[in-house]
Amino acid sequence: xxxxxxxxxxxxxxxxxxxxxxxxxxxxxxxxxxxxxxxxxxxxxxxxxxxxxxxxxxxxxxxxxxxxxxxxxxxxxxxxxxxxxxxxxxxxxxxxx
Amino acid sequence: xxxxxxxxxxxxxxxxxxxxxxxxxxxxxxxxxxxxxxxxxxxxxxxxxxxxxxxxxxxxxxxxxxxxxxxxxxxxxxxxxxxxxxxxxxxxxxxxxxxxxxxxxxxxxxxxxxxxxxxxxxxxxxxxxxxxxxxxxxxxxxxxxxxxxxxxxxxxxxxxxxxxxxxxxxxxxxxxxxxxxxxxxxxxxxxxxxxxxxxxxxxxxxxxxxxxxxxxxxxxxxxxxxxxxxxxxxxxxxxxxxxxxxxxxxxxxxxxxxxxxxxxxxxxxxxxxxxxxxxxxxxxxxxxxxxxxxxxxxxxxxxxxxxxxxxxxxxxxxxxxxxxxxxxxxxxxxxxxxxxxxxxxxxxxxxxxxxxxxxxxxxxxxxxxxxxxxxxxxxxxxxxxxxx
Numbered sequence: 001x002x003x004x005x006x007x008x009x010x011x012x013x014x015x016x017x018x019x020x021x022x023x024x025x026x027x028x029x030x031x032x033x034x035x036x037x038x039x040x041x042x043x044x045x046x047x048x049x050x051x052x053x054x055x056x057x058x059x060x061x062x063x064x065x066x067x068x069x070x071x072x073x074x075x076x077x078x079x080x081x082x083x084x085x086x087x088x089x090x091x092x093x094x095x096x097x
Numbered sequence: 098x099x100x101x102x103x104x105x106x107x108x109x110x111x112x113x114x115x116x117x118x119x120x121x122x123x124x125x126x127x128x129x130x131x132x133x134x135x136x137x138x139x140x141x142x143x144x145x146x147x148x149x150x151x152x153x154x155x156x157x158x159x160x161x162x163x164x165x166x167x168x169x170x171x172x173x174x175x176x177x178x179x180x181x182x183x184x185x186x187x188x189x190x191x192x193x194x195x196x197x198x199x200x201x202x203x204x205x206x207x208x209x210x211x212x213x214x215x216x217x218x219x220x221x222x223x224x225x226x227x228x229x230x231x232x233x234x235x236x237x238x239x240x241x242x243x244x245x246x247x248x249x250x251x252x253x254x255x256x257x258x259x260x261x262x263x264x265x266x267x268x269x270x271x272x273x274x275x276x277x278x279x280x281x282x283x284x285x286x287x288x289x290x291x292x293x294x295x296x297x298x299x300x301x302x303x304x305x306x307x308x309x310x311x312x313x314x315x316x317x318x319x320x321x322x323x324x325x326x327x328x329x330x331x332x333x334x335x336x337x338x339x340x341x342x343x344x345x346x347x348x349x350x351x352x353x354x355x356x357x358x359x360x361x362x363x364x365x366x367x368x369x370x371x372x373x374x375x376x377x378x379x380x381x382x383x384x385x386x387x388x389x390x391x392x393x394x395x396x397x398x399x400x401x402x403x404x405x406x407x408x409x410x411x412x413x414x415x416x417x418x419x420x421x422x423x424x425x426x427x428x429x430x431x432x433x434x435x436x437x438x439x440x441x442x443x444x445x446x447x448x449x450x451x452x453x454x455x456x457x458x459x460x461x462x463x464x465x466x467x468x469x470x471x472x473x474x475x476x477x478x479x480x481x482x483x484x485x
Contacts, residue, residue, distance in 0.1 A: 005315050007256060008195035010294055011306040019309065 021048065025071025027086040029064050035083035036061045042075035042084060051075055099276045104236040104269040107277070108175070108201050108261075109134035111243035113144060114283040115199075118170035118290075121150040121161045125180040126213045127265040128203040132175055155180040159187035159198075166196035167304045169295030171247065174198070177265055178205035178219045185223060191258045192227030192320065194305040197250035197290070198258045199243070200228075204365065205265040206449040214450020215265040217365065217417040220393075221425045227320045228258045229327055230393040232364035236273040238346055239263045241338065244278070244287045248334050251290050255327045257320070262393075264366040266450070278342070286341050328395040349397035350388055352404045354379070357386030359466045360405060363414035364390045364426060367453065371414065374459045383466055390426070398433040405439060412465045413443040414458075423472070443472040451476055 022028075029051075031042075038060035043051045050068035053060055062084070064075070076084040102110070108131050112120070120139070122132040139149040152158035155176050162172040176184060181202055191198050202220050206212035220230060229249065233239045242261045250259035263269060294302060308316060332348050339345035353375065361371050368389045375387045388404060390397075405411060411434075415424025422428060427443035434441070442465045447453045457476060464470035 003315070005312075005319060007319065008304055009193065009306045009308055009316055011303045013301050013303075015306070019307070 020067045021070050022065075022067045025069070025089075026092045027071040027073065027088055028066055028069050029071070029073070029075050029084050030087050031062045031064060032083045032085070033059065033061045035081045037081055037083075038062065039080070041078050041080065045074050045078045047072060047074060098279070099274055101272050102236070102275050102277070103130070103272055104239060104263060105130035105203075106134055107236040107240040107273075107275045108243060108263070108269075109138065110277055111240045111283075112173050112201075113138050114278055114280055115173075115244055115247050115287060116145070116171065116289070117147055117173045119148055119150065119162065119165035120144075120173045121152050121158045121165070122174045122176065123152050123155045123158045123180060125155070125176055125178065125205075127205060127215075127269045128175040128177050128180070128201070130269065131201060131203070135173075155183040156187060159184040159191065162198050163187055163191050163194065163196060163304075164296070166191070166198050167194065167296045169290070169292050169297075171251075171290040172196075172198045173201075175201040175203065177203040178207055178213075181219045182207065182222055185226065188223065188228060188258060189226045190305055193316065195256040195320075195323070196258060196304075197247070197256055199246045199250060200258065200260045201239070201243075202260050202262045203265040203269045204262050212449040213265075215267050215416075216448045216450070217262070217415075217425070218448070220260060220262045221417045221419075223260070224394065224425070226258075227324070228260050228394065229255075229324070229331075230260050230262055231391055232262045232393060233268070233391075234366055234368045234389065236263075236268055236271065237275050237344070239268060240275050240278065241342060241344060241346065244283050245334050245338050247290070248287050249327060249331050251292075252327075252330050255323055255330055257323055257327065262365065267366045276344075282341060286337070324395040328392075328397065331392060331395075347389070347391065348400065349392035350390055350400050350404060352386065352388050354386035355404060356407075358384040358408070359410045359412070360386045360388050360408045361412045361414060361462055362388040362390060362426070362430060364393060365416070367414060367416065367447065367458075370453065370455055370458060371462075373455060374462055377459060378463055378466075381463075383463065385462065385466060393426075393429075396429055396433060401430065401433050402437065405434060406437065408439045410440045410442065410466060412462055413441060415443055415445045416447045418445050418448070418474075427472075441472075442470065444470075444475045445473065446475045448474075 050065040054063045166172045206216045207218045246259040413427040417425045424443045424445045
């Protein structure tokens, strides 16, 4: 079947949702829900807009969408409560000689 | 209405008749007078539904036109040399976004050393951008090309930027009689530009979006196909123009004395000089014809092969060079004629405005035909390289 190609790479809004960038980086960010104060700084700083403060089990916490997190680490570096850690993806946990 | 005008005015006047919506440029010799004249027309209120924007650089000028063209405006700019290569990052984008921006490039040498004079090195550097390139011989042809450029570039099957290349000074600043077009002739030939998709808040879109490896290549294939379609559409537009204006500039090529054994091929204003050279050589009994190459991109391979199928010797007049190889037109021509067996002799001359007198050119062509002249740079002084 032929694909449809928008001339000039013209794109309609929200098309970027289809581009899952979560497999780009070697690391992912993880939020420690105990330490997180839901201050929303990471939400503001995430260049991909993939952190959202949500209510989970009665507490507001930052949630990282690993479908889009590129592992840049900005969130971890701006978190004032040490609540975000970058973790190596399982795939990259290999011995390299 | 026939008037004696300078090349820049013949272009500016034609642009005005095409009713552009956005004109944006940064001054650079010898293009400046084109946009200066347009700015004057704009200030005098002669350009309706148009905005003239002054930019802080050629990069900015091209960027503004990308935005304007994407928003559905008919756009114009003129530049050359350093200005063109400063635009190049943006112009590759304009081609990829399939925006029908019309550019007049007043061919000028590239730095360094700094030169404001004419050769074709600047537009050759943009060869692979996905921009249609047509080279004109005189100011009437430059004038006539402007409405045709819009018609071709804006054709839905094409949608590519269009660059009209005219020799700096030799054409831009030369006085020539030009039959200036009537507004109603242009209006009947060139419909207003109305793209189906453009930047609007009513139906938001983005142009030239990110394409990962699984989809990038298809866009480049689409550009190549658009160029191939342009080749046919241009022939049709050229023919229509001949009917509308009464002036027939030929197709992608003009071949003079097609039955000759030897041919000279060139682009731009030097073709005018070669017409005279060819006449004189024929009067001396030498069988020589002339191929004026008008369209450089898309490159008219089949037309060239057909026109030169019986040629024994082809002399290429290049006014630019691909350092480390040879003259640019020579490279393209040899590639187009692959499998055929004419002898191709390539002369690189006239760089940076170096004068090419008629008798000098005639001797070169004659000696090449007689087998007494080899390919290479011609008309330069021998020198010894020193470090001061």
